[in-house]
Amino acid sequence: MITDFLSARIFLNWVLVILLCTIGVGHAYPQQDEETILEVAVVDAAPYGFAVSEGFFEGIMVDLWREVAEDLGMRYNFTLIDIDEALSGVREGTFDLAIGAITVTPERETMVDFSHGVTPSGIVTVVAKDHIHGKFETYYKPILLSLLKIVLILSTFMLASATIVWLLERKHRFHEREKQIRHLGDGIWWSAVTISTVGYGDKVPHTTLGRVVGIAWIFVGVTMVSLFTANAAAILSRPTVALTVTFQDLKKMDFAALDNSAASEYFDRHQMDYTGYDDIDEAIQDIRDRKTEALVGDAKVIRYLADEVYPGDLIISDNVLLMDYLAFAFQERSPLIEIVNVALLKHINEPRWQKTLFSPIHKEN
CATH class of the missing domain: 1.20.5 (Single alpha-helices involved in coiled-coils or other helix-helix interfaces)
Known part of the structure; x- marks a missing residue:
């Protein structure tokens, strides 16, 4: 018992x-039940996610999700919508997750949970090329400032060598007084003709130390002139327009930003005035028609449009106004986050994805 x-x-x-x-x-x-099909919202913004035909999607984030889902054995449906509908749909449970041009911001963190950061991005300024041609501030000024910097460096070296030789030569007396470097002006003249390799011989150093400095200046001068020529040629032959726009510049401009974008959220947070747009193509068209001066938005989205849709029409600023990260968005406390993160980290650390996801944000126009 x-x-x-x-x-x-x-x-x-x-x-x-x-x-x-x-x-x-x-x-x-x-584990996902065999009958379960995830509803995935794709934010319509190339190059991260877009539809090339009905039911067929492409983009950086779309391709990455496909590989993650394949690893996890997940089945899914794509729905192409805008950022506002995607985030609200995830929050309300209409979608299991959202992918695409989704920037992690403080405002969005209160609505949804995010995966690990997938790719760095940032917000930049874009203007119409014909709107800035002929403007001194945006076209000629950067070129002149670059050339002026080189001239100042060269002049500093010339003045330094002239001063040293004059200090060494001025107290000595020689038979050929007309060739003696007795004044600072004589030293500057000698330095200029020496660096130009003309060498008139009307002013020459007579002391041993003066001649040593002269020999050194010849070698330094030849190098400096070569560098000056190369840099000047590079600057003057630049096929692009240099454009730098800061937040202080924006405060003086009539600029646009997409509604519910990372840029507009930043401007709202800092109480900066801007014109809101629902459609980025409409905003760019208004820039081209000079209805507004500039558009501020995601760097890679704007770069894609400038290269693929409006080639030759737009100029993108050389500087990134604000760095940020893009990620997948999930409903708060979703059980999918952890398992997706593991697969996600595996893929984004692969060399081919590193090259795609971490390519330079800014390229030359």
């Missing part, structure tokens, strides 16, 4: 252990 009771108790204990292990595994790794 006692033996039967102990056997039954041992049996019940083993059953309890097996049940606990099964429950533990189920909570640690939530």
Whole structure:
């Protein structure tokens, strides 16, 4: 009797252990039911996500999600919508997650949960090329400032060598007084003709130290002139327009930003006035028609449009106004986040994805 009771108790204990292990595994790794199909919102913004034809999607984030889902054995449907509908849909449970041009911001963090950061991005300024041609501030000024910087460096070296030789030569008296460097002006003249390799010989150093400085200046001068020529040629032959726009510049401009974008959220946070647009193509068209001066938005989205849709029509600022990260968006406390993050980190650390996701934000216009 006692033996039967102990056997039954041992049996019940083993059953309890097996049940606990099964429950533990189920909570640690939530599996997708074979009948479950995830609803994935794709934010319509190339190059991250867009439809090339009905039912067929492409883009950096779309391709990355496909690989992650394949690893996890997940089935899914894509729906192409704008950022506002995507985030509200994820929050309300209409979609299981959203992918595409989704920047992690403080405002969005209160609505949804994000995966690990997928790719760095930033906000830049874009203007119409014909709107800035002929403007001194945006076209000629950067070129002149670059050339002026080189001239100042060269002049500093010339003045330094002239001063040193004059200090060494001015107290000495020689037979050929007309060739003696007696004044600072004589030293500057000697330095200029020496660096230009003309060498008139009307002013020359006579002291040993003066001649040593002269020899050194010849070698330094030749190098400086070569560098000056190369840099000047590079600057003057630049096929692009240099454009730098800061937040202080924006405060003086009539500029646009997409509604519910990372840029507009930043401007709202800092109480900066801007014109809001629902459609980026409409905003760019208004820039080209000079209805507004500039558009501020995601760097890679704007670069894609400038290269693929409006080639030769737009100038993108050389500087990034604000750095940020893009990520996948999930409903708060979604069980998908952890398992997706593991697969996501595996892929974004692969060399080919590193090259795609971490390519330079800014390129020459």
